[in-house]
Amino acid sequence: MTRIMKSAGALVLAGVLLAGCGTGPAEVDSAAIIGKDSVPLAGFQHEITQLIDSKPAAKQVQRQRTMDQAARNLLTIRVQHRIVRDVAAREHLTVDQGFVNRQMSVPGLDKFLETQVLDRAGFAGYQADLSLMMDLARKQADRLTVRADIVGGLDPAQARELAANIARQPGKGGDLMRAASPDAELNQTLRPAEGVPTTVFSGTPGSVLAFPAGGQDARWYVVRVLSRDQGRPSQGQDRLSLDALAGLGRALLVPDAQRIGVRINPRYGAWDDYTLSVVPSGAEKRVLAFPVSAGPGA
Template identity: 25%
Template sequence: MRIMGRPRALVAVVAGAFLLAGCGSGPSQVNTAAIVDGQRTTIDQVQNLLDRAVQEQPYARQLAAKHKLDLVGREIVRQQVLHAVLAKAAKKEGVAADQGAITEALQHDPLAGPVPASVSQDETAGVTQLVWRLRDHREAVTDQYLEQALAVKTLPTLSVNFDYTSIGAPTSESQAPTVDAKTARSEAFAKAEEYAKNPNAIRAELQAGAQGNVGQQAPALSSPEDAATVLFGVPANTAIAFQPNPSSAPTWWVAAVVRQRTTDKQVATDQVQQPTSGQLSAIGVRMLQPYLGEVQYKINPRYGVWDSVGMNLAPSSAELAGVVAPVHGGAPAQQ
């Protein structure tokens, strides 16, 4: 986890940046994949998109050969949910897309060709870009623009204060931790649930020698990478468990209580990092988390369950990327 960065000036890179971008129970209707704010998508419609992807996109054929087209189906449903949430968030935040810039971008449509090989090296990014190409391109590009514009607006005023403990963290000697990934996950989930019941338990654990800190202040400007995590998306008085770097440190989990989340005043910090285009998009998606409750959605279990920590669909409730739980007796602050 990085919460301090090299001093740099934040640059508003949203204009044209999209060109560089490398819940409830299942619906009752038969053949329904998802219902989002009354808009129904059928399983047949998702399958038709999958068939089209395999026909048009070499990357989809690679996924099909590996029996991974389920990733594409989940991403189709995920982007439908995010599109609906984004529309409401952008309206409330006063963020609008520059349609002139989008029209100009579409004259050399960045989504017209196959998924670039460089992007497909990252499976998550590759699947995301694949589904962009299956959607209406103006809508997909507009969503990317709005996500990044939302991030640019929010970054200068976003800050969180939290207490945390680490489980299975990399050691100072860079040695592999003794705890295995399954045990670390189980411990992190248990700690988050414990902190939700007793948020002061963290301090007792730290006094007993646990790794972590109390009263950690983290401006989003100081680490755009961290700003895309669940730590910056939940309200005050929320217990969480998540992996800061799941790919490079699979046993490292953080269990925390977010004490304060501030979005209404300029953050004073001399530790500023310029976010990349990809980081802006990820932060923009994270900034949608507070607005998820404003969209009515039901997802067929065959496509998974909504995962607030991952802002994604998990294959099942047993495979969630973490925990988000309100602190018992704590009134969440307005975000």
């Protein structure tokens, strides 16, 4: 491993102690609430200050007035940690300490961390939880299939409109997709593989998702998830890269995050269900999910 692994859309910090109380945490006293647990507001604010004050290069964050983004990043770390550890306990996943050790020995790591809201212990915790996401992906990749209608190459506005229309008229979903693009692929059986957008595997049957192809790509996908199955292991499953495994693992956490429930103190922003991250209040989410109508044609 010759690079610092930062994928999976969010950092995860190990060693977080989440304090809850019998009547449930109060949002006004919490930076975030995950199920019945809380990230206490006062402690979270103190941690941000300490982390930045301990690293001279990171103080640029304050001068550039991007403290809000730093707080969102660190809060994402906390929430993702809670979710991935909950799933790991249920699925009997274990941290790959060899992977963590390799990541912690990457040349230039200390210089990289000078500008991050993580110290070495926090970054090691992130790598530990990233290894759990990849372990989850490995466990399910060879037996997970999703049947879906999918169309790509759309501009963002076209994708939003198409997804909303399909959700309103699910019985006409195929026709709407074909009208939007001759390259629409209907009733496709998708397995985790290089090139298959991992967001597809975060959707529940009946969901309609619109999302960008990745990176700075302006092209969007629209996907209607018809069914998903975890059957027998397939033969000849493609070997996934570390980035693909991390992305798939994150996508597989989405249903659990929705089940557990996440609320963010409005001073920091809002929770994005599908990227599992804290985003600015009012910002457009990277993955748009449209509820399907139960009316005629559903």
